[in-house]
Amino acid sequence: MSEQNQTESILQAIHLTQKLRSSVAKVFQNMADGCSVEKGNEKHILNKFHESLLAVNNDISDLEKTGNMLVSPSPVTANSMYLSNDPAIDKTPVYQQILQAYKWSNKISDLSGLAANVLEAQNKLKRSQPITIMQAKRPKRLPPTGHAFPQTVVEQTLNRLRKLPEISDIKTTHPLGSHAVLQITLGSVLKAQVALRGLMIEWVNVRGYTEENPDDSKLELWAKSRYEVFQKVTESCTAASLYFYTPHNAEFAINLFMKWFTQYRTLFSAKCSKCCNHYLNGLPPTWRDLATYEPYHDACRQ
Numbered sequence: 001m002s003e004q005n006q007t008e009s010i011l012q013a014i015h016l017t018q019k020l021r022s023s024v025a026k027v028f029q030n031m032a033d034g035c036s037v038e039k040g041n042e043k044h045i046l047n048k049f050h051e052s053l054l055a056v057n058n059d060i061s062d063l064e065k066t067g068n069m070l071v072s073p074s075p076v077t078a079n080s081m082y083l084s085n086d087p088a089i090d091k092t093p094v095y096q097q098i099l100q101a102y103k104w105s106n107k108i109s110d111l112s113g114l115a116a117n118v119l120e121a122q123n124k125l126k127r128s129q130p131i132t133i134m135q136a137k138r139p140k141r142l143p144p145t146g147h148a149f150p151q152t153v154v155e156q157t158l159n160r161l162r163k164l165p166e167i168s169d170i171k172t173t174h175p176l177g178s179h180a181v182l183q184i185t186l187g188s189v190l191k192a193q194v195a196l197r198g199l200m201i202e203w204v205n206v207r208g209y210t211e212e213n214p215d216d217s218k219l220e221l222w223a224k225s226r227y228e229v230f231q232k233v234t235e236s237c238t239a240a241s242l243y244f245y246t247p248h249n250a251e252f253a254i255n256l257f258m259k260w261f262t263q264y265r266t267l268f269s270a271k272c273s274k275c276c277n278h279y280l281n282g283l284p285p286t287w288r289d290l291a292t293y294e295p296y297h298d299a300c301r302q
């Protein structure tokens with residue numbers, strides 16, 4: 001029901017209520033006043049009383065009909081309507097403001113619906129369903145692939161690494177199943193044992209060139225070097241393997257690591273880039289910068 005019809009119905013209901021009050025008052029007034037009944041005129045008096053009661057009955061019916069046409073207050077403002085019971089309503093016109101805002105937003109909603117229909121008809125656009133958070137597609141996280149390379153791919157990658165000029169030799173064994181363990185010889189400086197999982201570097205251990213493996217056939221991974229300098233290099237290599245760790249591009253990661261690792265060819269000949277000395281506390285520069293490859297003593301790198 002539109003706002004205008006609603007107002008007309010309310011006015012009509014008020015009018016009918018006044019009419020009902022008038023007719024009821026007339027009945028009671030006539031009854032209270034009484035009247036003289038002449039002999040033979042009883043039927044006429046009864047008819048008049050019956051007519052006035054019928055008028056009351058008709059007025060009640062009309063009022064009920066009009067009342068049924070009225071719409072109950074909206075549930076949106078249902079509770080707020082009690083604000084109008086505030087005796088200081090003239091000073092706090094909250095309810096009127098809420099009502100006005102509600103009517104305004106209703107009008108906006110109606111008009112926007114009409115506008116959408118017009119646009120839809122013109123552009124033949126389908127109104128899309130609102131996308132909920134659950135429906136919205138989340139970007140899929142790719143599983144790591146670096147551990148899942150077949151042996152042939154691993155061998156091809158190692159063959160490419162063997163061509164690096166600084167690397168003297170890369171021996172490959174498979175003591176733990178399909179995954180390779182490398183022994184990398186870097187000039188006449190050091191030997192490194194590198195355990196791979198696919199192409200991902202799992203473990204690095206560095207010992208001196210002259211240090212024999214406790215068990216040459218298994219390329220002993222866990223025996224630390226007896227020299228502090230190679231223990232420091234092992235720590236640096238472990239840090240670098242974590243730095244270059246890229247589970248989605250393990251081949252790229254191992255190439256970066258090997259390029260960085262080959263800088264240890266100058267372990268005993270390079271000067272520290274900070275203090276410009278060969279030795280500090282009896283050790284050469286055991287750290288190579290991860291980006292610039294410059295040599296630093298462990299104490300000079302910060």
Ligand SMILES: [Zn+2]
Pocket residue numbers: 272273274275276277280296297300
């Ligand atoms: Zn230094």
